[in-house]
Amino acid sequence: MPSIISISGVNKTYASGFTALNNINLDIRRGEIFALLGPNGAGKTTLISIVCGIVNRTGGTVTVDGHDISSDYRAARSLIGLVPQELTVEAFETVRNAFAFSRGLFGKPANPAFIDKILKDLSLWDKRDAKIITLSGGMKRRVMIGKALAHEPKILFLDEPTAGVDVELRKDMWQMVRSLRDSGVTVILTTHYIEEAEEMADRVGVINHGEIVLVEEKTELMRKLGRKQMKLELREPISTVPAALNGYELDLSPEGTTLTYTYDNQAERPGVASLLGDLGKAGIQFRDLDTENSSLEEIFVNLVRKTQ
Amino acid sequence: MNYRAVWAIYKVEMLRSLRTILQSVVSPVISTSLYFVVFGAAIGSRISEVNGVSYGAFIVPGLIMLSLLTQSVSNAAFGIYFPKFVGTIFELLSAPISYLEIVTAFVGAAATKSIVIGLIILATAALFVPLHIEHPVWMVAFLVLTAVTFSLFGFIIGIWAGSFEQLQLVPLLIVTPLTFLGGSFYSIDMLPGIWRTITLFNPVVYLVSGFRWAFFGTADVSIGISLGMTLTFLVACIAVIAWIFKTGYRLRT
Numbered sequence: 001m002p003s004i005i006s007i008s009g010v011n012k013t014y015a016s017g018f019t020a021l022n023n024i025n026l027d028i029r030r031g032e033i034f035a036l037l038g039p040n041g042a043g044k045t046t047l048i049s050i051v052c053g054i055v056n057r058t059g060g061t062v063t064v065d066g067h068d069i070s071s072d073y074r075a076a077r078s079l080i081g082l083v084p085q086e087l088t089v090e091a092f093e094t095v096r097n098a099f100a101f102s103r104g105l106f107g108k109p110a111n112p113a114f115i116d117k118i119l120k121d122l123s124l125w126d127k128r129d130a131k132i133i134t135l136s137g138g139m140k141r142r143v144m145i146g147k148a149l150a151h152e153p154k155i156l157f158l159d160e161p162t163a164g165v166d167v168e169l170r171k172d173m174w175q176m177v178r179s180l181r182d183s184g185v186t187v188i189l190t191t192h193y194i195e196e197a198e199e200m201a202d203r204v205g206v207i208n209h210g211e212i213v214l215v216e217e218k219t220e221l222m223r224k225l226g227r228k229q230m231k232l233e234l235r236e237p238i239s240t241v242p243a244a245l246n247g248y249e250l251d252l253s254p255e256g257t258t259l260t261y262t263y264d265n266q267a268e269r270p271g272v273a274s275l276l277g278d279l280g281k282a283g284i285q286f287r288d289l290d291t292e293n294s295s296l297e298e299i300f301v302n303l304v305r306k307t308q
Numbered sequence: 309m310n311y312r313a314v315w316a317i318y319k320v321e322m323l324r325s326l327r328t329i330l331q332s333v334v335s336p337v338i339s340t341s342l343y344f345v346v347f348g349a350a351i352g353s354r355i356s357e358v359n360g361v362s363y364g365a366f367i368v369p370g371l372i373m374l375s376l377l378t379q380s381v382s383n384a385a386f387g388i389y390f391p392k393f394v395g396t397i398f399e400l401l402s403a404p405i406s407y408l409e410i411v412t413a414f415v416g417a418a419a420t421k422s423i424v425i426g427l428i429i430l431a432t433a434a435l436f437v438p439l440h441i442e443h444p445v446w447m448v449a450f451l452v453l454t455a456v457t458f459s460l461f462g463f464i465i466g467i468w469a470g471s472f473e474q475l476q477l478v479p480l481l482i483v484t485p486l487t488f489l490g491g492s493f494y495s496i497d498m499l500p501g502i503w504r505t506i507t508l509f510n511p512v513v514y515l516v517s518g519f520r521w522a523f524f525g526t527a528d529v530s531i532g533i534s535l536g537m538t539l540t541f542l543v544a545c546i547a548v549i550a551w552i553f554k555t556g557y558r559l560r561t
Contacts, residue, residue: 014561052402056560074310074404082402088395092327093320104316105403147399 003027004155004186005051010060012046012210020046021210024060028155028188033181035201035218036190043210044190045085048157052082064155078106081153085160087140091133095124095143098132099150106151118146121176138169145176156180158189162196174200197221229292230272232259235285242282248275259286313405314413321387321417332421333428336375340429343371344436347493358495359526364437369520370492371433373454376426377487377512380455381479384418384462389475392466392558401560407553411463418459419452426451439523446531447522453538454515458483460545467558486512496528511541 005028012021021043028034038044049055051062053073062069064076090098099115119125122142127135132143148156162170177187177200191197197204197218205215237256251260263270325332348364355363391397400410433439441447469475490512496504507513518534521527
């Protein structure tokens with residue numbers, strides 16, 4: 001599949017000397033949903049900002065649909081819609097005017113019917129003539145998306161689209177992203193939620209300390225990263241894990257009150273049921289249990305260890 | 309050229325002024341009227357003619373310049389500072405729009421607004437004193453040139469400013485004093501020798517003098533020098549802005 005964005009050898013060193021990106025090579029395929037995963041400060045936003053023209057790169061080249069982002073910036077940028085992480089809106093503008101402004105800024109002729117369609121698609125129709133300052137945070141997030149879509153971009157960047165967003169809006173947003181992809185738009189989203197990448201992405205890139213650690217098909221990556229942890233809070237502290245449970249490689253907290261079991265939830269037999277049975281046999285009682293996906297930070301520790 | 313983008317920014321900037329019409333238009337009219345009451349009627353009645361012009365009429369070009377300068381600087385500075393402050397600047401930077409287009413739109417809107425205010429003050433002044441404009445074409449030329457030049461200056465301040473305080477600082481500490489000391493309310497010939505020489509380093513003197521010449525045909529300094537100084541300042545502002553955009557100063561890191 002031909003790539004729509006081609007990033008090669010991109011570096012970014014800020015005036016302070018901080019290196020935000022180090023030799024980034026990345027190709028985004030036409031029509032895919034690409035999730036860029038990474039912890040805070042990994043360089044996700046810097047990378048997006050370079051492609052969109054907000055931040056100057058120190059070295060390397062970027063082309064968007066064959067257009068160099070420096071020498072042919074008009075053609076490159078007019079293909080891109082950007083929804084930044086921060087809710088930055090023209091407070092005193094109405095929603096409809098804000099959309100029309102964004103469209104004009106990207107050089108597209110006015111098209112009220114299209115603006116109306118976006119307003120309806122994003123459930124903003126009732127608020128079309130409301131000043132943006134009067135809207136809730138979730139509504140403002142929708143406004144940001146609408147502004148990015150107002151000039152009919154071929155590529156949409158969503159920087160942490162669901163940070164601080166309620167469940168309903170998150171589902172709406174996922175739905176919207178899918179329908180955009182179906183209409184041929186390439187979507188690049190950054191996130192630090194693995195669930196989001198799992199839900200949405202065709203491919204996933206992992207970035208850490210300004211370097212691309214890996215890029216893989218999502219299904220492949222989820223198999224690798226899909227580890228979960230079960231924490232058992234014990235009724236009575238124990239000093240050691242009984243030998244009968246050695247096969248589970250349990251971690252005992254220093255106080256002896258919490259047992260942690262790490263498992264692969266994609267596996268056919270994750271071992272949760274048998275562990276609980278074996279605990280009972282060993283006479284260990286627990287008050288509570290909690291399962292969680294292993295955090296991205298932990299995965300990074302693993303990834304970085306592997307790459308070293 | 310992305311004309312639609314220029315128009316979109318220009319329109320938004322003009323609408324912003326309309327939203328604050330009370331502050332934008334009514335306040336300069338009121339303050340001008342106050343100047344006329346104080347300087348024109350109260351003090352002016354004790355001052356004889358200046359260069360053959362009644363004092364009330366004499367201060368009209370200076371008053372217009374005073375508003376033109378402060379309005380141009382503050383409009384343009386605020387216009388570009390505000391998107392920077394709230395973060396909406398990202399959209400300008402990511403749009404397929406050149407720096408030239410960004411400046412044209414913001415400076416064009418700021419200059420338009422201050423020219424409109426200048427004309428309103430002129431109309432207000434005509435209610436107080438009989439006015440006669442000797443060189444109307446030059447009057448308009450100076451009006452436009454000054455509005456554009458100082459809007460460019462304001463744009464630079466808006467880019468440079470890192471806080472609202474800094475945004476107010478230059479207009480308050482530099483523009484207003486220079487305007488008051490630039491012969492808005494007096495002919496520099498009224499000043500004692502040394503002060504007259506010092507005053508000649510004030511660029512506003514040349515603007516006010518040129519503008520006054522367009523009204524009354526008399527001036528403190530020759531019209532050629534006035535025009536030359538104004539153009540010099542215009543070119544200087546353009547050069548600074550070109551440098552800002554070339555380096556991405558305070559815009560693109």
